[in-house]
Amino acid sequence: MDTALDYKKLLTDAIHKQMIILGNAITLTKARHVPGLTITDDGTVTATSPNPQNDITLFLEQFRDISTPLVKKTMQPLLSAVTPTQSTPQPAITVAPAIKQENTNQGLVPKT
Amino acid sequence: MLLIISIIAIGATIIFGIIAIRYSLREEKAIKQLVDNELQQKQRFFEITMMKEIQDRIGYSLEIEKVVDVILGSLDTLLHYSTVSALVLEKDSIQLKTHVKEGISKQYLESVKALLLKSYTAIENSESPTVPDGNISGVALDDLNHATPVSFFNVPLIVNDRVVSIINVSSGKQNNFTEAEMTTLYKIATQASEALSRLETILNVEKGKLMAMIGSLADGLFMVDVNGQLTIINNAAKDFLGIPNDNPTTMDLLSALPNSYDFSSKIQRAINHKRQIEEKEVTIDQKIFQIFITPVFDITITTEKKVIGVSIMLHDITLEKSVAKMKEDFTNVMVHELRSPLTAIKASSEMLLQPPGPLSEEEKNKIIGLIAGQSRRMLDEVALILDAAKLEAGLFTIQKLPGDLKKLIAERVQMFQAPAREKFINLLVDVDPSIPNFNFDPVHVGQVVNNLISNSLKFTSSGGTIKITAKPAIGSIVVSVSDTGAGIPKEKQHLLFTKFSQLGGAAQGVAGTGLGLYIVKGVVESHGGTISLESEEGRGTTITFSIPIDGATKPAADPHPALLPEQPKPQRLVN
Numbered sequence: 199m200d201t202a203l204d205y206k207k208l209l210t211d212a213i214h215k216q217m218i219i220l221g222n223a224i225t226l227t228k229a230r231h232v233p234g235l236t237i238t239d240d241g242t243v244t245a246t247s248p249n250p251q252n253d254i255t256l257f258l259e260q261f262r263d264i265s266t267p268l269v270k271k272t273m274q275p276l277l278s279a280v281t282p283t284q285s286t287p288q289p290a291i292t293v294a295p296a297i298k299q300e301n302t303n304q305g306l307v308p309k310t
Numbered sequence: 311m312l313l314i315i316s317i318i319a320i321g322a323t324i325i326f327g328i329i330a331i332r333y334s335l336r337e338e339k340a341i342k343q344l345v346d347n348e349l350q351q352k353q354r355f356f357e358i359t360m361m362k363e364i365q366d367r368i369g370y371s372l373e374i375e376k377v378v379d380v381i382l383g384s385l386d387t388l389l390h391y392s393t394v395s396a397l398v399l400e401k402d403s404i405q406l407k408t409h410v411k412e413g414i415s416k417q418y419l420e421s422v423k424a425l426l427l428k429s430y431t432a433i434e435n436s437e438s439p440t441v442p443d444g445n446i447s448g449v450a451l452d453d454l455n456h457a458t459p460v461s462f463f464n465v466p467l468i469v470n471d472r473v474v475s476i477i478n479v480s481s482g483k484q485n486n487f488t489e490a491e492m493t494t495l496y497k498i499a500t501q502a503s504e505a506l507s508r509l510e511t512i513l514n515v516e517k518g519k520l521m522a523m524i525g526s527l528a529d530g531l532f533m534v535d536v537n538g539q540l541t542i543i544n545n546a547a548k549d550f551l552g553i554p555n556d557n558p559t560t561m562d563l564l565s566a567l568p569n570s571y572d573f574s575s576k577i578q579r580a581i582n583h584k585r586q587i588e589e590k591e592v593t594i595d596q597k598i599f600q601i602f603i604t605p606v607f608d609i610t611i612t613t614e615k616k617v618i619g620v621s622i623m624l625h626d627i628t629l630e631k632s633v634a635k636m637k638e639d640f641t642n643v644m645v646h647e648l649r650s651p652l653t654a655i656k657a658s659s660e661m662l663l664q665p666p667g668p669l670s671e672e673e674k675n676k677i678i679g680l681i682a683g684q685s686r687r688m689l690d691e692v693a694l695i696l697d698a699a700k701l702e703a704g705l706f707t708i709q710k711l712p713g714d715l716k717k718l719i720a721e722r723v724q725m726f727q728a729p730a731r732e733k734f735i736n737l738l739v740d741v742d743p744s745i746p747n748f749n750f751d752p753v754h755v756g757q758v759v760n761n762l763i764s765n766s767l768k769f770t771s772s773g774g775t776i777k778i779t780a781k782p783a784i785g786s787i788v789v790s791v792s793d794t795g796a797g798i799p800k801e802k803q804h805l806l807f808t809k810f811s812q813l814g815g816a817a818q819g820v821a822g823t824g825l826g827l828y829i830v831k832g833v834v835e836s837h838g839g840t841i842s843l844e845s846e847e848g849r850g851t852t853i854t855f856s857i858p859i860d861g862a863t864k865p866a867a868d869p870h871p872a873l874l875p876e877q878p879k880p881q882r883l884v885n
Binding site: 215218219220221223224227263264265266267268270271272 | 425428429432433461462463464465466468471485487489492493496499500503507
């Protein structure tokens, strides 16, 4: 994901889809609980925080409260956006790679 | 003074006022907290009550409609709404149910339906399904009410990644639902979805086990529901009925069953009378079956026996039937085999007791010789029967002694040279001289070789060839007897080593008890060996047996191999 614009579009698309699936009121209410987002009444995201990945994580958390399977089924673009990319290989003598990877991504890995 | 008093009074009033306001605000806050707590308690209580009811209602069945009914029926206690509708998607059906709380128009209901279908297509990324209007309960519709569902929310129920229902709660009033109310319903839906997913997983595992068990049955088994739809069929049933299709239909099944067997009416009878129907003998594709049609009852209903289908079991009794026939044939053969020598003995002994005239010494000896010969024949037959009985009872024993199999084969072949010559049959022998002496039962192995050559002679026509081969293999000696005789039809080959099997020998005018090859197999297996058959109708038969080398010693003919100039070639006798 390169620009803030892409993140906004990604979030806007997700909100529009959830407005159809769940309805406007609950979607906007849940989305507006994410502090970094500014959302118009038609569901367009006009601003994100300086850390849009974190906004997406918090956004997903909000909708997981509604339904985890629904998030899994309908928010793949957002889930992909926060799925950690392959970590760079670590020197074997420092920390075991699996543990290092887990620690690095703490707070960004979607709950399963 | 008055001024001071006034200032004090005003000050006191202000202080008391401030205190009163502070107390009032604190009280208001406390009341609000109390109301919030009460609301939370109410929502929590609603959640627990709903979940308990859902658990009670679903029990061990996956009827989504029941879960939806619970949610729809209990919604009044949680919130105020105009309509609640549910799209219920079960295996092969889709339906819409609506409960109307406030008199809204038909147009309003159409809007709700459209909202539900849009939600479904957005989740599943699919085309909008066709849904009938479904059933509507609650208050009467009022087409004069022009309200539209301005407030609404949809609650999807997802079971194992599959949308099974979407509930829509709507109202004609703006901002009718609070976040807390909506969240409560989502929580209930989530818990219900999880419970249903767990239950479905368990049921699928159990169904898998049951299917594996049914699939592994040797008997054919299939189930038909009350509407005549085929629900389960195992591989054995498909094989028996010759259904190649992986997912056969009732039509495939009906066309595979014989026309004379009125299957549909028998199923109906089992359902109507709620009892098992047994068909003792039904012939399907040259096989004979016992068929059991058993009604299957719904175990979730304990008050009455509700039939939900029938299971049909096909038990193949072809082998039992042919064994019964073989036994019957055997009795006839034995009677014949024993009666012939007995008749000869009786006639001969009567001739000795009451001769029609004076008998010379030579004539007397001839008659006694005849009696002795017939008695031996009878004793051989009886010995065969005894061996067969011992084999069946697991009491058959062999006596292994160090011996020379090459010599034994040569002796037995020698015995058959004369009859082979009489029938103009070539008798070839190819015995590897490197076969060592080893431990085996010479009497019974001799009987095996005898029997195999004798059978080949019986079934090989003039000009044919019989070949006896013996050679060492890893840890055993392999002997085979092959002929260019009539051969054995494929469908009868499995019966060759069974008791009483004549495989049409009697029809070809060849006598015998049919016990010979049964005993041959028993003798070979008692040595720890194996026996096999290769045969093609019209081209001949080869029977091969192996006997493990036990306590092998070097062949007597090979005491100093280093001194021998070269290995002797296999012995070949051509008759």
